[in-house]
Amino acid sequence: MEAALAILLLLALCAILIRGFVLLIARSSEAAKPVIATGRVSVVSSPALPPFAKRNYFLSAAERSLYEMLCQLTPEHTVFAKVRLANLVRVQVSGREFWQRFDSIKGKHVDFVVCDEALAPVVAIELDDASHDEADRLARDEFVDSVLESADLPIVHVRGKRGCGLDEIRQLLAPHLRLQEPSVAESADAAYLPAAGWRPSV
Known part of the structure; x- marks a missing residue:
């Protein structure tokens, strides 16, 4: 009887030791995982896949086309x-009020800004596609326009339509900039042609 009791106690002790060893290994594995703090929630990243990846292009096809025209x-x-x-x-x-005002602008941007030789901003340019006709985008655009108007910085809106060429962009910018005069080398088809289905970055 005493031998059986001793065996049971030994088995119980072994079970406790094994359970403790398993828990220790599990905690060590969790501690080894990298943790990325994101505000209130901590996200454990997968070691097999980096959490971020470089974008292939900084500008969309339409944005790059307009950018090249602005540079020209x-x-x-x-x-x-x-x-x-x-x-x-x-x-x-x-x-x-400072923080209220700053919070209202800190997450917003404009598509392009033309600066003078001293790199002082002269005029801002927004590239508007069909999404800018939606209520929330209209409200956002009106707010951005009002902020820039308050700061005495003009903004020009370019509609995202096919066939918008250098002449049209020149007319939009002419009130604010001294522009390069058109040359004979400018071809008739030198136009801003957004790719089908493009959407400007937000």
């Missing part, structure tokens, strides 16, 4: 793409 029209200026609104204007109020 403004050789004495510098054209920047995807510029944060907070890099174009500064909040002049203080206190709580």
Whole structure:
């Protein structure tokens, strides 16, 4: 009887030791995984797949086409793409209102900005496709326009349509810039032709 009891106690002790060993291994494995903090939630990344990947292109086909046209029209200026609104204007109020105003612009950008020789912004350009006719985009565009108007920085909206050429872009920019005069070398088909189904980055 005593021998049987001793065997049972030994088996119970072995089971406890094995369970503790398994838990120790599991905790060690969890601690070895990289953890990325994302605000309130911590996300454990997979070791087999990096959490981020480089985009193949900085600009969409339509954005690049318009960018090249802007560079051609403004050789004495510098054209920047995807510029944060907070890099174009500064909040002049203080206190709580400062943070309210800053929060309203920090997540927004304009598609292009043309700067002078001193890299001071002269005019902003937005490339508008059909999505800009939606209610939320219209409200966003109106807000951005009002911010830039308040800061005395003009903004030009270019509709995302096929066949919009250099002459049309030149007319839109003419009130704000001294543009390159058209040359004979400019072909008749030198037009901004957005790819089918394109959507500008948000």
